Amino acid sequence: xxxxxxxxxxxxxxxxxxxxxxxxxxxxxxxxxxxxxxxxxxxxxxxxxxxxxxxxxxxxxxxxxxxxxxxxxxxxxxxxxxxxxxxxxxxxxxxxxxxxxxxxxxxxxxxxxxxxxxxxxxxxxxxxxxxxxxxxxxxxxxxxxxxxxxxxxxxxxxxxxxxxxxxxxxxxxxxxxxxxxxxxxxxxxxxxxxxxxxxxxxxxxxxxxxxxxxxxxxxxxxxxxxxxxxxxxxxxxxxxxxxxxxxxxxxxxxxxxxxxxxxxxxxxxxxxxxxxxxxxxxxxxxxxxxxxxxxxxxxxxx
Amino acid sequence: xxxxxxxxxxxxxxxxxxxxxxxxxxxxxxxxxxxxxxxxxxxxxxxxxxxxxxxxxxxxxxxxxxxxxxxxxxxxxxxxxxxxxxxxxxxxxxxxxxxxxxxxxxxxxxxxxxxxxxxxxxxxxxxxxx
Numbered sequence: 039x040x041x042x043x044x045x046x047x048x049x050x051x052x053x054x055x056x057x058x059x060x061x062x063x064x065x066x067x068x069x070x071x072x073x074x075x076x077x078x079x080x081x082x083x084x085x086x087x088x089x090x091x092x093x094x095x096x097x098x099x100x101x102x103x104x105x106x107x108x109x110x111x112x113x114x115x116x117x118x119x120x121x122x123x124x125x126x127x128x129x130x131x132x133x134x135x136x137x138x139x140x141x142x143x144x145x146x147x148x149x150x151x152x153x154x155x156x157x158x159x160x161x162x163x164x165x166x167x168x169x170x171x172x173x174x175x176x177x178x179x180x181x182x183x184x185x186x187x188x189x190x191x192x193x194x195x196x197x198x199x200x201x202x203x204x205x206x207x208x209x210x211x212x213x214x215x216x217x218x219x220x221x222x223x224x225x226x227x228x229x230x231x232x233x234x235x236x237x238x239x240x241x242x243x244x245x246x247x248x249x250x251x252x253x254x255x256x257x258x259x260x261x262x263x264x265x266x267x268x269x270x271x272x273x274x275x276x277x278x279x280x281x282x283x284x285x286x287x288x289x290x291x292x293x294x295x296x297x298x299x300x301x302x303x304x305x306x307x308x309x310x311x312x313x314x315x316x317x318x319x320x321x322x323x324x325x326x327x328x329x330x331x332x333x334x335x336x337x338x339x340x
Numbered sequence: 341x342x343x344x345x346x347x348x349x350x351x352x353x354x355x356x357x358x359x360x361x362x363x364x365x366x367x368x369x370x371x372x373x374x375x376x377x378x379x380x381x382x383x384x385x386x387x388x389x390x391x392x393x394x395x396x397x398x399x400x401x402x403x404x405x406x407x408x409x410x411x412x413x414x415x416x417x418x419x420x421x422x423x424x425x426x427x428x429x430x431x432x433x434x435x436x437x438x439x440x441x442x443x444x445x446x447x448x449x450x451x452x453x454x455x456x457x458x459x460x461x462x463x464x465x466x467x468x469x470x
Contacts, residue, residue, distance in 0.1 A: 217370075264359060
């Protein structure tokens with residue numbers, strides 16, 4: 039659905055890092071592009087006193103329909119959670135992003151760069167998508183956990199050797215699915231996906247040559263992908279693929295589609311939620327269907 | 341041939357996969373294709389196809405449109421169309437299908453019910469190794 043952008047009001051929320059002088063040129067360029075396209079609106083910047091949630095409440099009260107996060111996935115994730123938890127229900131509220139830093143959320147929405155963002159936002163092509171909810175936080179793309187989540191950079195021979203000699207812990211976790219079954223596993227990684235951020239959400243798995251799956255944010259389901267415990271050599275071999283959510287070559291993958299899953303472990307589980315890190319012992323992850331309107335570009339990955 | 345994954349019936353586009361490092365307990369009831377390579381106990385029911393790989397250990401009653409078994413199954417097996425037990429397949433329980441294929445080397449212990457058009461044939465087998 040494409041509509042005339044002039045009828046709508048735009049509210050731009052800038053992350054605090056955009057105060058840094060190195061972003062001045064980019065911000066100036068954005069302001070000019072937004073003015074040229076007649077979609078310049080109110081601008082607000084996050085500060086220690088002015089939180090994202092408060093800014094959004096104010097903006098929505100003023101009647102803004104388009105809430106645009108300007109920054110990276112950190113602020114985007116906060117804006118998404120704030121929009122999803124707003125007490126005032128506004129059916130025509132839309133979210134989008136101007137990526138001032140590398141942003142997976144911008145990529146999946148088909149907004150490849152700062153330069154492309156203003157025009158895509160002005161066209162207002164809207165899709166209604168599901169959101170994942172991990173306890174009280176919402177996510178658009180995915181959340182993940184496990185040994186494969188450790189930030190390891192394997193560049194040189196020596197860093198690989200150091201990795202091989204280091205012990206990797208695989209805590210056992212239980213996943214209780216709403217659909218009536220329970221899974222116990224010592225995972226290298228568990229990824230819970232609303233959107234798969236590559237190949238337009240399509241996944242072909244090595245476990246069966248016939249299997250081809252589409253992960254869609256519009257099907258009312260979360261796709262839970264589990265990479266089982268891998269031998270050290272295989273972990274080293276596939277680590278880059280595991281961290282990049284490229285599961286196609288990895289052996290022993292499990293896949294379950296669910297509306298709700300409860301995950302528990304005897305120890306704390308490090309979780310990455312749309313690139314933000316949290317740590318919990320027990321968590322509930324569920325899908326909230328048709329929760330958010332998003333402005334997307336033609337290159338969106340769903 | 342079936343080491344990592346079962347040879348799923350033709351046309352399968354599996355959507356639920358139980359990997360070989362996973363232990364699943366409970367009722368796995370689905371409208372999607374299922375591939376099992378890990379340990380499963382409870383009940384497995386799908387309106388589509390089911391493949392049980394060589395590394396799988398299933399203690400459950402299972403029901404699906406087409407079923408291929410290359411691993412161990414303890415429980416009753418009901419295929420609404422075709423049941424295939426591969427050479428590495430081990431089935432302990434009663435089986436029922438319209439079409440049955442048992443490879444040489446497969447092990448089956450239990451009763452077999454073949455459901456043809458309008459008639460039901462019962463075949464009793466005990467500890468059969470072909």
